Amino acid sequence: MKKNMFLMLAVVLTIAIASCKKSVNDPASAPKVETTDQAKKVYNYIIGLGFPAHTIVENKNEFIVEEDIIFPKNMQVPGAAGTEQYYTGSLVSPTNVTNIRLYIDPSMTSMASEINSAISQWNSISGCTIHWSVVSSGTYDVLIMDYNLGSGVCGQGTFPSGGTAGNLIRINKAYIAGNSFAQRARTICHEMGHNVSFRHTNWAARGETPAGIDVPGVPGTDASSIMNGGQCGSGATVLSAKDIQAAIALYH
Ligand SMILES: [Zn+2]
Secondary structure, three states: OOOOOEOOOOOOOOOOOOOOOOOOOOHHHOOOOOOOHHHHHHHHHHHHHOOOHHHEEEOOOEEEEOOOEEEEOOOOOOOOOOHHHHHHOOOOOHHHHOOEEEEEOHHHHHHHHHHHHHHHHHHOOOOOOOOEEEEOOOOOOEEEEEOOOOOOOOEEEEOOEOOEOOOEEEEOHHHHOOOOHHHHHHHHHHHHHHHOOEOOOOOOOOOOOOOOEOEOOEOOOOOOOOOOOOOOOOOOOOOOHHHHHHHHHHOO
């Protein structure tokens, strides 16, 4: 039952300025930032997805929702609103999902083993087309880097847009350094899940809105899901049976 473990995406327009309720992000950008037309499009897109304005934190180059989801201000915003696009707009395209190139920033090379462990979890799902690969030069799709997210947030991922995986994963390396290897890898594996469109499986219990959209055939909650949020250092360390079913349902 992974009630709504994942995603959504759509579009709608509105305008407003995000209130900075949780200041766990980008301490350098606490001051008011200038919101450009492109940033407004992204902001409106987030609102269109159903996230209440008060849950959106604005930083210099991105908006943060639910503490660990990044919406870059320069992201490609899907076209028109509509229930059809709602879903497909959030997925990585069939072509792109088979080779998601991950570049490990030098700041994260010390956790390369954890990263590879997380990659192998996603890549070893039988019947699923998700495939991550590490690249050390040239073009990449996703950057994983160390980032000081303060206390309480282990990492941040980015939802896909335009058919490509979310392009950034931040790991609060110093904060998770004291966790076990399995928990450090879990944080990375969890954020990678966001980058291929997974929402928090426990979004309802956490009071997150909008409601996650059920992955076809895999509804309900799942205490064993690696995609449960708010479990830094204590959550599941391997993809659950339902996580695997859901990944296959979305990408096969
Ligand atoms: Zn998360």
